Amino acid sequence: MLMVFAFNGNIYNGEISRGISTALHLILSGDPVILKTTGNTLRLGVNSTVFASVIGVPAGCVLGLGRFRGRRVLLAIVNAMTRVPPVVIGVMLLVLFWPSSVWGGGPLSDNMPVVSPVLGFVSPFLGQGLLALPIMTALTAAAVQRVPTVLLEQASVYGASMRQRAWLALREARTGVLAAMVVSLGVTMTAIGVLLTYGGGYTGSARSAGYTVDGGSPATTLALGALGTYKVSAQPPYGDDLLPLSIAFVIIMLGLFLLTAGALTYLQQSRTSWIAGGQS
């Protein structure tokens, strides 16, 4: 969740009821802040998952199907990386990207004209993408490893190239790969919320996807700032009454997760109807 607010003082039951009612009104009326933040959250989650998939799926195929020295070690490393906390990714990116610091700027700061265009393109979802990358890689590798060896051997005997066998394995393991995407999407979207909650709650200041990072713990604040994701500097027009807006986002996010998971589960369950019968 990209927009999380910190609250001062006690919240009473009556306020929560009122908050829920106002939240529903905000959702139904298409409040622009809610729309914008929801869109940002979705865009960031999807972009990060696509980024992680573009690299992680082929890498998972290589690790899952390849026969080379060091493959098991690499698999172990990738599996271990699935447990890296989001804040570590943030700090790592900060050190790499921060344009001016006591160290004289990170190695991938704006002073690097060659890498800047690429980084400018991926920076909005680089952090979450890196978080999802080992998950996509590890789960894809595990999925393709479950494809029967004899099917791939049969393909090989019929003249299938390495790439064609990998594609066959991916098709057969599509349920597992889709599951990996669901997990990645979930991780990227929830990790955004965790980072911001932690940062905002730490100092008691408000922040959102649409508004600047203006406080929080040094690590997360700097990490998010370094990502260059959200740089609009303004305060939301909701004053101190942030409860309805927060509840509205919680409801929307729950709905989004349910929709995403439901759609992908449907695809997984109905694979024969949407793939069988196609041609190579």
Added chain:
Amino acid sequence: MVARGKRRLLASVDLSLYRGEAVVILGPNGVGKSTLLHVLAGLLPRAGGKVRVDGRLAAALQTPALAHRSVLANLYTAMGWWGVPAAQRPSRARAALGSLHIAHLAGRAADTLSGGEARRVHLARALALRSDVLLLDEPFAGLDPPTRAELLGVASVALRDPDRATMVVVHDRAEAWALADRLVVLLDGRVAAEGPPQDVLDHPESIEVAEFLGFTGWLREEDGMLRCVRPSQVALDLSGPFRGTVAARVHEEDGVLCEVVLPNGQVQVRCENPGPPIGEHVSLRIEPGVRFEPRN
């Protein structure tokens, strides 16, 4: 030669396959038949020796591994890997499915096929490639007897192609008789007998080959030679010259298989139901069979 570590799996295998003939490799489980096929297909490395193929070789492995797609898509995909032009795939697929009497399965998802249907699709996919050499590993394994018999009948016709050399690996003698133009018996990782099926059966080259081909009875003759006979070469006959005692009985579908102990050996004989009881003295007529030097 094929080895795993220091253990030799296959040695002394010198085989030629010719266009238009169906060669059956027959041998007991674990003798190296599938290993030989895997080596020929390039799935296992050779520790020595040569494999030379005039044309292209395809192999249908023992497990009918089909992708989770339709039957037709499985055939098209394999033809795509093989390099068959897209325009030729539909006609080839139709012909292959038709030759195995499964044209009606074309649109079915592979994971809804029965074991027998999957075996047929597996075979049809191999036939659709129209390779110069086709290797089949136990194409009837795991099927119930009626399904197996039906598929055997269909395959014995479909597998014969004047433009292709076909090699089929089986462990069941009935399958070998149905399919083979030439029979190769593989024992202990080497070719133990080779030739037209009837010749190999009538004149097995060694006691081991004879035993594997069903010569379950033996008689020690006066000159010290061992005479081996199959149950079909023995019959109960009141005026027969051999006397023995029934030592064991095994009920079969159409009768009883009796084991009869004679003074100079023992034989098996098939009798009509109910057959003689254990302990009964019987007279037998025994055909010449084949003679070997006795083993040490």
